[in-house]
Amino acid sequence: xxxxxxxxxxxxxxxxxxxxxxxxxxxxxxxxxxxxxxxxxxxxxxxxxxxxxxxxxxxxxxxxxxxxxxxxxxxxxxxxxxxxxxxxxxxxxxxxxxxxxxxxxxxxxxxxxxxxxxxxxxxxxxxxxxxxxxxxxxxxxxxxxxxxxxxxxxxxxxxxxxxxxxxxxxxxxxxxxxxxxxxxxxxxxxxxxxxxxxxxxxxxxxxx
Numbered sequence: 001x002x003x004x005x006x007x008x009x010x011x012x013x014x015x016x017x018x019x020x021x022x023x024x025x026x027x028x029x030x031x032x033x034x035x036x037x038x039x040x041x042x043x044x045x046x047x048x049x050x051x052x053x054x055x056x057x058x059x060x061x062x063x064x065x066x067x068x069x070x071x072x073x074x075x076x077x078x079x080x081x082x083x084x085x086x087x088x089x090x091x092x093x094x095x096x097x098x099x100x101x102x103x104x105x106x107x108x109x110x111x112x113x114x115x116x117x118x119x120x121x122x123x124x125x126x127x128x129x130x131x132x133x134x135x136x137x138x139x140x141x142x143x144x145x146x147x148x149x150x151x152x153x154x155x156x157x158x159x160x161x162x163x164x165x166x167x168x169x170x171x172x173x174x175x176x177x178x179x180x181x182x183x184x185x186x187x188x189x190x191x192x193x194x195x196x197x198x199x200x201x202x203x204x205x206x207x208x
Contacts, residue, residue: 001029004098005067006089006120007135008112009039009076010058011166015181016133017102019152019159019198021065031067032096033058034089036116037076049168061165064158079115081106081122089123100129105201108135121203128206134184134199136177146199149188153195156185 003024007013013021013033021031039054055071062069070092079085093101101124104117113135124130131148152159163178164170170177182196189197 001027001100002032002096002098003029004032004034004093004096004101006034006036006101006103006116008036008079008104008110008116010035010054010061010071011039011163011169012104012113012135013102014061014159014162014166015136015177016104017198017200018061018065018162019155019185019196020102020133020150020200021067022155022158023150023152025066031065032098033062033065033067033069034092035069035071036079036089037074037112038071039076041076048172053168054166057166057168061162064162064165076112079112079119081115081118085115085119086122089120093123093127098127100131101127102131102133102200104135105132110135128204130203131200131205132203136181146188146201148200148202148205149192149197150200151189151192151194151196152185152198153189156182156196159185 005013005017005021024031035058038051040051041048103120104113106114106117108114160178185196185198188199189195
């Protein structure tokens with residue numbers, strides 16, 4: 001099975017669905033990561049992580065995941081789900097030909113996440129399976145509609161280690177995202193009577 005996870009920035013995939021990807025890896029599936037932006041930007045005159053740091057962290061995480069990583073190197077904060085953007089993603093999708101795609105929810109309140117979610121759903125229209133994941137702690141109107149749960153109880157420690165690789169982001173928030181995501185996965189797990197789970201919204205799923 002070929003699995004493609006799409007994220008707007010370096011760390012989105014790890015925060016949202018890396019437990020599930022670790023599970024795919026263990027069962028022998030091919031895992032691909034598509035990161036859309038170089039993930040560096042300035043805001044109000046303050047410079048956030050460099051593109052080099054973000055990519056180095058992403059490469060390290062992909063290596064631990066046993067995944068092949070592609071980055072489109074687009075600028076963050078200006079993404080729009082244009083047809084040109086859809087075609088950029090579609091070229092990668094056609095090349096990989098994944099059996100399942102994990103991507104952002106287009107209702108995410110982070111504009112980059114929403115743009116990637118909307119564009120990738122269109123770019124993956126010919127893929128058999130498309131699942132939407134939660135990126136982090138941004139509130140989304142559709143989050144109660146998550147209808148697919150993955151037991152990641154055996155992978156939560158590895159997931160935490162993957163998130164911690166992104167020091168350039170985690171240090172800015174004093175690693176609070178790690179604690180939040182772990183509690184979020186614990187709450188999701190309680191709903192299906194396991195210790196930890198990741199949740200998704202199914203756009204489509206194909207049973208061969």
